[in-house]
Amino acid sequence: GSQSRNCFKTIEAALKEGGFEMADIVRATYYVTDASYIDAHFAVCGEVLGDIRPAATLLVVSALAKPEMKVEIEVTAKRRSA
Incomplete structure (x- = not known):
């Protein structure tokens, strides 16, 4: 959960x-190194994203760049027209 929260703070x-906000997120790719993290990760997604419902993909991967990294999040944002 804490690594997911940290990723979202960075995002x-x-x-x-860049002049965007969280509501501009239209796609998210989540990488976790252990399937046991999925429930906690999605709980954080619900807290952080609320009604924002980007298209999403979750991948369980064998490792990330550093051994202490357990979660990585990549997003694509599209500025909403006013």
């Missing part, structure tokens, strides 16, 4: 820097 900061 939110990057989006804001």
